[in-house]
Amino acid sequence: MxxxxxxxxxxxxxxxxxxxxxxxxxxxxxxxxxxxxxxxxxxxxxxxxxxxxxxxxxxxxxxxxxxxxxxxxxxxxxxxxxxxxxxxxxxxxxxxxxxxxxxxxxxxxxxxxxxxxxxxxxxxxxxxxxxxxxxxxxxxxxxxxxxxxxxxxxxxxAPYQLNLSEEAYDKELMARIKGKDILIVDDSHVAIHQMRQVLEPMGMNIIEAHNGLEAYQLLMHWKEEGRDITDRLLMIITDAEMPEMDGYMLTTEIRRDPELQSLMVILHTSLSGNFNKAMVEKVGCDGFLSKFAPEALAKDVQRLLRQKLNMPPREE
The missing domain is CATH 2.40.50.180 (CheA-289, Domain 4)
Structure with missing residues (x-):
């Protein structure tokens, strides 16, 4: 073996x-x-x-x-x-x-x-x-x-501590993103619960999909409705391994679509870090987050959103 x-x-x-x-x-x-x-x-x-x-x-x-x-x-x-x-x-x-x-x-x-x-x-x-x-x-x-x-x-x-301190959250950024959408894609209910606990205090509207195909179909539905997806949807955080369509293929399909290709897509997975850094470049993800570190998740999501909104880095 x-x-x-x-x-x-x-x-x-x-x-x-x-x-x-x-x-x-x-x-x-x-x-x-x-x-x-x-x-x-x-x-x-x-x-x-x-x-x-x-x-x-x-x-x-x-x-x-x-x-x-x-x-x-x-x-x-x-x-x-x-x-x-x-x-x-x-x-x-x-x-x-x-x-x-x-x-x-x-x-x-x-x-x-x-x-x-x-x-x-x-x-x-x-x-x-x-x-x-x-x-x-x-x-x-x-x-x-x-x-x-x-x-x-x-x-x-070994349960995680999911309740972060107020200092972990960027108040200036939160004022800009309140009520905007973020799509989290994961087949693990535990992983979705963990992400919700960390992200909900930021004030965003969290939308769930439980595999890549479900997420892709949701994006297609929004397109048919005529939504301004790139304005409303701040970020997609996707797992790598999921039934029916994995996170790499989901990202590939998003990058192929002229109306969706500018969306920020972040890979969030427990797979090997070095391997995923290579795959991020291959399929065109905007970043990679290792599971599961609540403080790092909050910090990196906020850092990436500041970049997306052309805000200067947060002062530590």
Missing amino acids: SGVLSSVDARTKLVGQNRLELLLFNLGGTQQFAINVFKVQEVMRLPRLTRIPDRHPVVRGVTHLRGQTVPVVDLRHAIQMGPLKVNESEATIIVTEYNRTVQAFLVGGVDRIVNMNWNEILPPPGGSGRQHYLTAITRIDDRIVEIIDVEKVLAEI
Whole structure:
């Protein structure tokens, strides 16, 4: 498996073409689950664990990998399916990087990597019992594969402080943007909630879309209505990975449209920073924000809006 994960360069060619690769695994049963390969650093046998006092119930312990201490999360337990029953000497972990942190997920076993198109990735059905922890589903070999909302899992283990101080907000800018629209696009309800908590105090009208296709259709609808979108809509903040249409393809479609191409589009994702900086240039985003740092989100959004409105930088 490590050989399959070794070449990032080949996979970057998929992005911008509305494609992705999924790592398939199980949690001790027949149901298959998946996460995006771009989040995965390596797959390995579970090293020796150190138990830590007062740890979260779903954290089995910590291990040491390449000079850093990495928490090992029982993913089955974390999505409320009960603890994974596995012989730790034969257990598998998936080492990942999300939101600038490294963590490992204990799983029942890893199957393979599959190459897919984002339009084959669908939102979870409304009646899905595990929908609370899913961002999407897909079908592979006539079987349903559930794609886990890892951001929600991590937010429950280590909640973010979302209430920023008044000093974090730019009063001069807020007077200029009050009542204007900002479109946030993300398939994770947790991520949308986090962004709302940070952005709502700025006084903007926050509009949600839950994948790139939904956002694109909304923009097309506004065009048909004859709205002055470029005047009303201050900014689009979009996730990279989403069902049906990803954030890169959404940006590409916006840049192709003469009526929309001047819109400010910001990529907001937990994917690798260096990778995304390259993709920002490739598809024409105006900037890149790493998930999830509330203070940095507020600061960078306000900085970019000042640039858009030709205001001088805020005095610190």
